[in-house]
Amino acid sequence: MARKFRILDSPGVFCVFGSASDTRPYSAGDPCYYKAFEHQERFHHAGAKYRLFGGAAGPGKTKALLWEAIRQAQKVPRSDSLLLRRTYPELESSLLAYFRRDVPRSMYRRYNEAKHIVTWLNGSTTRFGYCRNENDVYQYQGAEFLFIGLDELTHFTLKQWQFLTSRNRCPVPKSFACMAGASNPGNIGHAWVKALWVDHSPPPGYERPELYDGRDYDFIRAKLADNPIYANDAAYHRTLEALPEHLRRAFLDGDWNVFAGQYFDVFEFGRHTVRAEALRLEPWWPRWISIDWGFQHPSAVYWHCAVPAPAQSAGPQDDNASVLSTRIVTYREFVQSGLSPRMLAQGIAERSGRERISDVFLSPDAFAHRTSEASIAEQLGEVLAATGLPRPAPADDDRIGGWQLTYQLLESDAWLITENCAKLIDCLPQLVRDDRRVEDIRKVDGDDPADAARYGLVSGGRLAGVGAALSRFGGDAPLRAGQPPPLYSPGAPRFITGMPLGEQIARQISATDPTSRAIHSQRLESEARKQFRPKPLSRCRAAAASQGVEVESLIQVLTRSFAVLGLENVTPKDADDIIEFMREYLHHVYLMPAKLAARKAAPALAAPATGKP
Numbered sequence: 336m337a338r339k340f341r342i343l344d345s346p347g348v349f350c351v352f353g354s355a356s357d358t359r360p361y362s363a364g365d366p367c368y369y370k371a372f373e374h375q376e377r378f379h380h381a382g383a384k385y386r387l388f389g390g391a392a393g394p395g396k397t398k399a400l401l402w403e404a405i406r407q408a409q410k411v412p413r414s415d416s417l418l419l420r421r422t423y424p425e426l427e428s429s430l431l432a433y434f435r436r437d438v439p440r441s442m443y444r445r446y447n448e449a450k451h452i453v454t455w456l457n458g459s460t461t462r463f464g465y466c467r468n469e470n471d472v473y474q475y476q477g478a479e480f481l482f483i484g485l486d487e488l489t490h491f492t493l494k495q496w497q498f499l500t501s502r503n504r505c506p507v508p509k510s511f512a513c514m515a516g517a518s519n520p521g522n523i524g525h526a527w528v529k530a531l532w533v534d535h536s537p538p539p540g541y542e543r544p545e546l547y548d549g550r551d552y553d554f555i556r557a558k559l560a561d562n563p564i565y566a567n568d569a570a571y572h573r574t575l576e577a578l579p580e581h582l583r584r585a586f587l588d589g590d591w592n593v594f595a596g597q598y599f600d601v602f603e604f605g606r607h608t609v610r611a612e613a614l615r616l617e618p619w620w621p622r623w624i625s626i627d628w629g630f631q632h633p634s635a636v637y638w639h640c641a642v643p644a645p646a647q648s649a650g651p652q653d654d655n656a657s658v659l660s661t662r663i664v665t666y667r668e669f670v671q672s673g674l675s676p677r678m679l680a681q682g683i684a685e686r687s688g689r690e691r692i693s694d695v696f697l698s699p700d701a702f703a704h705r706t707s708e709a710s711i712a713e714q715l716g717e718v719l720a721a722t723g724l725p726r727p728a729p730a731d732d733d734r735i736g737g738w739q740l741t742y743q744l745l746e747s748d749a750w751l752i753t754e755n756c757a758k759l760i761d762c763l764p765q766l767v768r769d770d771r772r773v774e775d776i777r778k779v780d781g782d783d784p785a786d787a788a789r790y791g792l793v794s795g796g797r798l799a800g801v802g803a804a805l806s807r808f809g810g811d812a813p814l815r816a817g818q819p820p821p822l823y824s825p826g827a828p829r830f831i832t833g834m835p836l837g838e839q840i841a842r843q844i845s846a847t848d849p850t851s852r853a854i855h856s857q858r859l860e861s862e863a864r865k866q867f868r869p870k871p872l873s874r875c876r877a878a879a880a881s882q883g884v885e886v887e888s889l890i891q892v893l894t895r896s897f898a899v900l901g902l903e904n905v906t907p908k909d910a911d912d913i914i915e916f917m918r919e920y921l922h923h924v925y926l927m928p929a930k931l932a933a934r935k936a937a938p939a940l941a942a943p944a945t946g947k948p
């Protein structure tokens with residue numbers, strides 16, 4: 336078969352072009368299929384066994400990886416090569432899209448659409464694949480590849496990489512089997528990729544670290560400015576310049592140090608994510624919503640469901656089994672900026688449909704901020720209540736404890752996110768530790784999805800008993816290096832909003848001797864008192880309270896109920912605390928709407944005197 340293309344491949348140049356003749360060198364009239372830019376050429380000709388083309392967004396990493404596979408396939412006839420992305424949609428929109436767009440039909444014999452395998456004119460093949468789940472790499476168990484290229488390498492795990500290295504060999508004599516990755520900094524694999532190529536040291540979890548040889552790893556760093564196509568694209572530059580500082584350093588300059596302290600290093604696509612269709616959420620399972628309010632910044636809203644997981648290793652004697660085998664599934668996302676509280680509530684109601692939502696947890700600052708006479712929480716609550724949803728309750732905003740719980744839920748596979756929650760899945764791997772408060776996560780633009788999800792996990796997880804299970808049992812487990820400490824240390828029980836005090840004492844205080852039990856109980860009780868201490872009523876609330884007959888009578892009913900029921904676990908002090916709490920709550924629920932209604936009905940009374948006739 337006549338050759339339809341020519342390759343110039345020598346130090347300083349890598350170029351593939353169509354040529355009518357086998358003898359004539361490349362001339363300006365020939366179609367050029369690929370001409371490596373300078374930094375791409377350095378990548379193609381770097382000699383190490385494992386190359387990383389790493390750096391900013393847009394210098395041409397994906398394109399170079401595709402042409403590197405073609406280059407290898409052409410060098411060794413009848414060899415096989417493999418190009419991978421983590422998920423199929425990503426593969427479609429990157430490597431496969433470039434293959435269809437840039438590689439002329441005359442360069443290959445056939446392309447199997449179903450298997451995504453190209454057969455080149457010399458009998459070599461290149462397979463396009465993806466490894467969504469951790470174990471998907473084992474589909475290549477029986478195969479051998481002269482070249483394996485992983486696009487967006489930091490989306491993969493070290494285990495996947497190490498397994499693939501075992502498939503990287505070629506029986507053709509004198510061939511040199513090699514692998515390459517192309518990647519931006521950041522994401523779940525940031526730490527191990529940086530260790531191998533940037534820091535030149537075996538990362539934690541690396542099998543047989545004594546065999547690591549830094550000379551096998553070449554790092555070719557690329558900046559956006561290296562791609563002449565984008566070098567003068569002011570609009571693209573502006574987009575990148577507008578990113579938060581750490582992302583800008585990563586995407587514009589390819590700086591690998593910005594993500595040094597990635598917080599959720601346990602997060603894995605495939606392990607912690609699931610296709611929504613693959614789950615069946617029963618209507619009777621508890622569901623709740625969490626909201627991080629924002630106007631200029633987006634508001635982020637998540638829907639969660641407590642799902643009984645199939646019984647795991649816990650035996651029938653294990654009384655922890657039921658709590659530990661509950662998982663939280665975050666199954667819907669709504670992230671948008673510029674919505675008024677009422678519009679946001681409307682959007683939430685529309686998306687909730689007929690689902691039975693037990694609670695709505697809202698960022699606490701929304702209870703203080705006012706855009707009109709009512710707080711954001713009140714405005715949201717009005718619309719939510721009108722559509723049959725609960726009014727929002729303030730979410731627990733203990734950041735450090737919340738991040739630790741989130742970490743533990745991920746680590747113990749107790750939190751799953753459906754893939755339609757794309758912003759949350761993008762955001763989690765990018766969060767880094769705060770230099771000044773290392774237990775906290777650095778606040779950055781774009782972290783709203785994580786904040787909202789945290790509210791849902793902490794406040795909602797308590798209702799579902801998921802967080803409590805972890806804090807109680809995780810506290811006794813020895814800590815591993817680099818792992819955040821448990822949410823509640825065994826010595827310091829913590830008050831949990833929304834859970835009866837008696838239950839909290841039962842759950843959190845494991846000491847058996849009466850003295851330490853008493854000390855712990857007292858500590859919990861005093862924390863509870865702090866939580867329930869009635870806040871002084873604001874002036875307008877105090878005015879509204881004067882109409883609070885209904886509230887008072889409700890409180891009396893409640894007080895009597897306690898007396899009549901004589902609940903053994905409820906000490907008089909507990910009862911007082913609960914009543915105070917109910918008083919606050921009822922004021923909020925009954926009096927505010929009553930006050931607003933009264934205002935609407937009698938505007939003349941509510942309007943301030945103007946002094947004008």
Ligand SMILES: Nc1ncnc2c1ncn2[C@@H]1O[C@H](COP(=O)(O)OP(=O)(O)O)[C@@H](O)[C@H]1O
Pocket residue numbers: 369370371372375391392393394395396397398399562564
């Ligand atoms: N050598 C090249 N010649 C022409 N266009 C290129 C070349 N390298 C990259 N490009 C184009 O630049 C854009 C960005 O390249 P891409 O490989 O997607 O970058 P990255 O993967 O680094 O984000 C794509 O449109 C690609 O086709």
Ligand SMILES: [Mg+2]
Pocket residue numbers: 396397398429486
């Ligand atoms: Mg790319």
